[in-house]
Amino acid sequence: MIRLDDQVAIVTGAGRGLGFSYAKLLADRGARVVVHDAGVSKDGTDIDAGVAADAVKNIQEAGGTAVPSTELLDSRDACRRVVETALKEFGRLDILVHNAGWVAYESIEELTPEFLQRANSVNIEAPTWLAQAAFTTMRQQGYGRFVLTTSDRAIYQQYVFSGLAPYAMGKMAQIGLMNELAVEGKEHGILANAICPVAKTRMWGIQDEPKDLRPEQVAPGVLYLASPECRDSGVILRAGNGQFTGAHWVERENVAYPQDLAAIEASTAEDVASRWHDITSNVAF
DSSP, X not given: OOOOTTOEEEETTOSSHHHHHHHHHHHHTTOEEEEEOOOOOTTSXXXXXXXXXXXXXXXXXXXXXXXXXXXXXXXXXXXXXXXXXXXXXXXXXXXXXXXXXXXXXXXXXXXXXXXXXXXXXXXXXXXXXXXXHHHHHHHHHTOEEEEEEOOHHHHOGGGOOTTOHHHHHHXXXXXXXXXXXXXXXXXXXXXXXXXXXXXXXXXXXXXSOOSSSOGGGTHHHHHHHTSTTOOOOSOEEEEETTEEEEEOOOOOTTOBTTTBOSOOOOSSHHHHHXXXXXXXXXXXX
8 A cells, every 4th residue: 555654745726626635645645734725716816714724624534634824826935935834844845746726718819917927826836936945855855756737628739728828838837847857856866747637626617526527536646646656757647537547758769869850851841741741640649
């Protein structure tokens, strides 16, 4: 059985839905958990500290160890304070799961700087500053696990929804951050992966307990990525309805980057056009 005894985890957006399922399972397996959630409403107009408190109470009543954090992840300092909570309460930090997100719709033509900045704040800036704050501690320990969050709504065109450009950009950005953390963390025993979940939650507009696509069906994948048993870094773990599949970009064989891509040669746009089928038929993902 995978155990996380003596380990400390931060899970952002952990008061409800997917994040709570992650935090609850990590705690059930022995981790001491910082349950982060500012309790922001779907439209962002309210903040409710009781959301994190209720989640912590639930975990504690089940025999787990958890403390709340209610920082609004809108600045570098706020992200640092979340990490400082873990260090102050538990003395270390082994796992950082960035689950917090925001879903709202605004078309490209209607998109405003304020809307874009809000999306970027939670989907790009927050995971970056959280990772920065956590990395030093993990490096000093010689161990760490990052689990970021991406989305099928960003990766696969056929699942993209109109009006979700800021959301999609942020979820793709976390793949780039994952790869960078994987490279910088390799020599220090730090791994970075991403969960790509599908679950019926408040973000989906679901209020009642779903019969399928339940958040707890995704949580085992996060537990594995956050655990010592995980040895891979840079993997996107797609998860939904109790099913899991790993995905990652793979370079083609015989590439001598950057001079030789081992690819189709073309010297003009007409060459590219005439060989377009061959050029696009061997894409690996």
